[in-house]
Amino acid sequence: MKPMTLVPFTSDDTARLAEALDQAVADGATPGGVIALGTLGDGPPRFLTAGRIADELGDAIPGPDTVYDIASLTKVVATWPLVCRALDAEVLARTAPVRDFLPTIDGPAPSGEATIEQLLTHTAGLKASTRLDHYRGADRPLHELLCHEPLEDEPGAHRYVNRGYILLGLALAHAHGCPLDELGRALWDDLGMTGTTYGPVARGPQVAPTERRILGAPRIWGIAHDDNAALLGGVAGHAGVFSTARDLARYAEYLIAPASRLHGWLRASTLPFAPIETGLDRGLSWICAPGNVAYHHGFTGTSLYLNPGSGRYLAILTNAVYHGEARKRIAPLRAFALKTITAT
Numbered sequence: 001m002k003p004m005t006l007v008p009f010t011s012d013d014t015a016r017l018a019e020a021l022d023q024a025v026a027d028g029a030t031p032g033g034v035i036a037l038g039t040l041g042d043g044p045p046r047f048l049t050a051g052r053i054a055d056e057l058g059d060a061i062p063g064p065d066t067v068y069d070i071a072s073l074t075k076v077v078a079t080w081p082l083v084c085r086a087l088d089a090e091v092l093a094r095t096a097p098v099r100d101f102l103p104t105i106d107g108p109a110p111s112g113e114a115t116i117e118q119l120l121t122h123t124a125g126l127k128a129s130t131r132l133d134h135y136r137g138a139d140r141p142l143h144e145l146l147c148h149e150p151l152e153d154e155p156g157a158h159r160y161v162n163r164g165y166i167l168l169g170l171a172l173a174h175a176h177g178c179p180l181d182e183l184g185r186a187l188w189d190d191l192g193m194t195g196t197t198y199g200p201v202a203r204g205p206q207v208a209p210t211e212r213r214i215l216g217a218p219r220i221w222g223i224a225h226d227d228n229a230a231l232l233g234g235v236a237g238h239a240g241v242f243s244t245a246r247d248l249a250r251y252a253e254y255l256i257a258p259a260s261r262l263h264g265w266l267r268a269s270t271l272p273f274a275p276i277e278t279g280l281d282r283g284l285s286w287i288c289a290p291g292n293v294a295y296h297h298g299f300t301g302t303s304l305y306l307n308p309g310s311g312r313y314l315a316i317l318t319n320a321v322y323h324g325e326a327r328k329r330i331a332p333l334r335a336f337a338l339k340t341i342t343a344t
Contacts (some may be wrong), residue, residue, distance in 0.1 A: 030326070033049070036248055069210055116171075199239065249313065
C-alpha cells in the first residue's frame with residue numbers, strides 16, 4: 001500500500017470547480033449548491049457556492065451549513081462506518097449471514113443468507129427492485145419479509161440494490177439493541193458533525209427542499225426524498241440522512257487521517273471487490289476509481305470523493321432533484337470533480 005503523498009488543490013483547481021458549479025446552476029441542473037474541498041494538513045476546507053437554495057426561500061444562498069438530504073450517501077456516512085465499527089467490536093462478522101444478527105426468522109430465508117460483506121459490496125444477488133410499499137398490510141416484521149425473498153441472481157456479480165443496506169441497518173439496530181438513528185447520532189457526535197442527522201428535520205431557511213412530485217402538491221422538504229426511507233420514518237440503512245458541506249468535510253478529513261479509527265477501513269474499502277464497469281469497481285460500500293479514489297453519490301444530487309493517497313477530499317451538495325431526476329443533469333459536474341480529485 002503506497003504511503004500518503006499530500007497533493008493540495010491548486011488555485012486553478014478551485015477556480016475550475018467553481019466554474020463547473022456555476023455552470024450546473026446556469027444550465028438549470030440545480031437551484032444551487034455547495035462544494036467543500038480540502039487536503040489533509042493544508043488548512044481548513046474551502047467552500048464554493050453558487051445559485052440559491054430554492055425558490056421557496058427567495059434569494060437565500062447556500063453555504064457550508066445549509067442542510068441537504070444526502071440520500072444514498074447515507075450508505076457511506078452512516079451504515080458503512082457503523083458496520084466497520086461493529087466488525088472491529090465483533091458485534092458483526094464480515095462473512096456471517098445477516099440473519100445471524102436479526103431477530104429469529106422461521107423457515108428458509110434465501111436473502112437472509114447473504115453475508116455482511118456481500119451486502120456491503122452489492123454482490124449478494126438480492127432482488128434489484130425495492131418497494132417496501134408492497135409489504136403494506138403484511139403480518140410479519142420487515143426483516144422477515146426481506147429475508148424470505150428469493151435471490152434474483154447468483155451471489156458474486158455486482159448489482160446496486162438498496163434492500164441490502166436496509167437489511168444492514170436493521171442488523172445494526174438489533175445487534176446493538178439501539179435504534180439506527182441513535183447509533184448514527186453517537187457516531188456523528190464523536191466526530192463533531194453537529195449538522196448531520198436522520199430526518200425528518202424542521203423546514204427552515206437553511207434546509208434545502210427537494211422534489212415536487214405532483215403538480216400543486218407540497219414540495220418534499222425536511223423529510224426523506226427516498227420513498228422507502230420515508231416509509232421507515234426517515235431512518236434506514238440506505239437513505240434518510242441530512243448533512244452539510246461543513247460536516248462532510250470534517251468527516252472526509254477524519255477518514256483520510258492515518259490515525260483515525262476508520263482510516264484502515266477506508267484503505268481496505270478502496271481495494272476493488274467486484275467490477276461495476278470498465279475502470280470502476282465496487283469496494284466495501286465505496287466505488288473505487290483509478291488513482292486510489294473512493295467515492296459515492298446520492299440520488300438527490302450529492303457526492304463525496306476521497307483520495308487517501310493524496311490526502312484530497314471533495315464533497316458536492318445540491319438539491320438537483322428539485323427539478324426531477326438529477327443524475328444526467330449534474331453528470332458533468334460529477335465527472336469534473338472525479339477528474340480533479342484524481343489529479344496528482
